[in-house]
Amino acid sequence: MKQVLKRLVVISLVILTATALFAAGVKEEKKVGGSLNVYSIMPEKYATKIFEEFTKDTGIKVNFVRLSSGEALARLIAEKANPQVDALWGGPADTYEAGILEGVFESYVPSEAAKVPAQFKSPDGYWTGIGIIPLTFLTNAKFLKDHGLNPPTSWNDLLDPAYKNGLQMADVRTSGTATERIYSLVNIWGEDEAYRYQKKLHENIQLYTKGGAGGAMPIATGQAASGVFYIVDALDIQQQGYDLVISYPKEGVSYGVEGSGIVKGAKNLEAAKALMDWASTKRLGDVMVANLINYIPTRPDVVVTNPALDMSKVKLIDVNIAWKGEKRNYFVERWIEEVIQN
């Protein structure tokens, strides 16, 4: 009997300790001095390297979580009353534009923002571009050889029956890469023709992936043949050693602008400003080049060494960012209705 009692005491002690720990969770709402909390839309592997350099330069420690652009924005909106982070890092500029309408960003013009061209930053200082990324075709080299094909150099090349059930690209509902695809097509052919094209393209689709880069690995391993990606994702998988071909359509491609901005109500405002200042200098571009992070820096004075990032022979289409933000939902809905609904 005594033994049983003893055991019960032990069990209740364990439970009590646990409950105490549980309750402690409520109180650990403390700020960390000299540090910065960030939601990063930029992939973790890049953000880790960039923030390491930032910490080296400024002594400010960065805690971050990586989120997709939709999640990040949904969270910033949900947390408006009690912001959990001080800054948003990376991610397409149209996400920032949507956030401005929801009032989640703080206006701040970084120290060297003047050196960043006007089309790569918010006119009111809500976000500043840190890199640009054009769309590109990524194709499995072995697939091309087996089918005796040349790398695709026109959007229409992807309609070739050889690609039937062979294309993987991002789902418009979740991915900025995918909406960029629509922006490109609409600017090339106009809206109706762009959607007619996508319906035909749909015939060759094997899978729409959640993330913009999701199809790159299947293409690399030969599960799929080809797809449309941001250059940063395409180059990254190629650099891992897979036999892949990167090519551009002659009709042209639009490009995404990666932003950065301060969250309204930031608890570490000074540290957040320091990050924005640092990102506006040439230093960020140099860090990206040195670490094979393949964004094209927004500052024209950064020397890019990778020939794949030389855009002089690529037809780049400039698309107004406010227009992107305005049209996004409409394009997505039309895509669901007309392209995948059959």
Add this chain to the structure above:
Amino acid sequence: MRIPALPKSTKRSLIKSDPVLYSAMVAVWLSFAVFIFLPLLSLLWTTFFVNGTFSFANIKKVWSAKYNVRALYGSLILATAVSVSGTLLGYIFALAVTRTTLPKPLKVLLGAVTILPLISPPFTSSISLTLALGPNGMLLKALGIKNFSIYGFIGIWISETLTYFPVAFMVISAILNTMAATLDDAALSLGASRWRMLRTVTIPLSLPGIGNSILLLFGASLADFATPLILGGHTFPVLPTEAYLLITGMFDLKGGAALSFLLLVPALVVFFLQRQLLGTKSFVSVTGKNGARTEFAQLPKTLVVAISAICTIMVVFIIYLYAIILWGSFVKVWSVNNTFTFEHYRYVFKHGRKAIGDTLLIAFLSTVIGSVLAVVIGYITQRKTFIGKRFMEFSSMLNYALPGTVVGIAYIIGFNRKPILLTGTLTILVAAYVFRYYATGIRSVVASLEQIDPALEEASLSLGAGTLRTFTHVTIPLIIPAVFAGMRYLFIHCMTAISATIFLVSVRWTLLTTRILESMTELQFSQASAFSIVLIVIVFAADAIMHRALGMITANFHRPQEASYEIIGA
């Protein structure tokens, strides 16, 4: 025979007549109010109130789209298919472990292998399934099968059946184990054939387990968004995935919430069906009047052969799928450079240490707190009568029935304002897990209690022991196997689930599963594999330690029958 009701308490108020029950109920309702009702009401408010006035605008908008209606049918078809196939498979495995004379090491292997799909995040098995059965898949090539597309219903169905059948296995084998073997003897000595015994004794007595398992699997499949996300493609939409896409892709919280409301209806229907099915029969087989302990009778020969064959095929297939992951974690670059390397593990232990520590702490806390709650809730809803009992049962399942995505968002909205400010804390993660995954614990406690004659407790009460003493000295020892089954499932889920908590991880608290998903989206397949393997090893080890520790604590609670329970898992 109906379960006799407990002696009616006198007319005095509950607080005086049964203070223990009273305080337990207050505690349960209080925790429900904060962690279930508050977030859900916040979400309802967001959905139905546009600029402060009540409106169906959000709902109408979502339901006018044909694609969403298709998603509803998709969800129902899938959940039905998965709950049936998963329960069947689970039952076959449970029979193999509890009712056949397969050598013990083999049974241990069976138990261990079936745990694999359960302890790895759902998207991990989806990925290895794609590599095996997807376009250009290794297994398809090896078998010479052409024109098979894994994307769509088939792929999700296979993957979810693989992922969830261990739940059925755990629930059903716990029930099969606590059955009295004397009933088998009785059936056989009365001249029944082994088939007849199976049909008239074993299966009917395990009905609570079967119903339980169907409910759990239906709910799990209904709420799973990760598998359809990877394997559904665009041809087979399901509701939770569409809701997730709306929320994460279009920032459309209201639309996502509106979509997921329809999910509640099927979940409710199944819940009430099960009550209807099981409520009218008695399943009492532990009466305290057992004779000498005897072995369970053997199954019919042909059935044993069939069961062995099915189990072998499944075990080989599962091992094959996990071998792909294991291999991937040790090669330099997946499918290009197959040099052996520890590089990915070094990365995991350098950059993933915080995630590992956080995940373990969160899972441990959730398991302890969740199990205590599950026992209390399961006990009072099965054994006691009080006003609002059905409502309590229903409420306890709410967070589980709702897709995790919605619970996650509800938690963000609900706990981001004063007076309860929890976003970014450990508490919110633990609470999300506890109130979502203790459902298994409650169900298995209830199912187990249904088998135990209340006369045992009445005896204790009439001998002068109070409610609390009877509970700790009579009830608990009898339901320990069921509690344990629920606890293991809770722990495993806390280590591997992602749907709700993906929205709740913060810069301070992060989880292994989100790191794996991250590595996947960043195309670091080898790294993701290494993370998965580390996670699987941790869960396996922790599970074994838990088993040992629990065995020691409860050593003298065990009745001799439970000895055979050990063989279920590692």
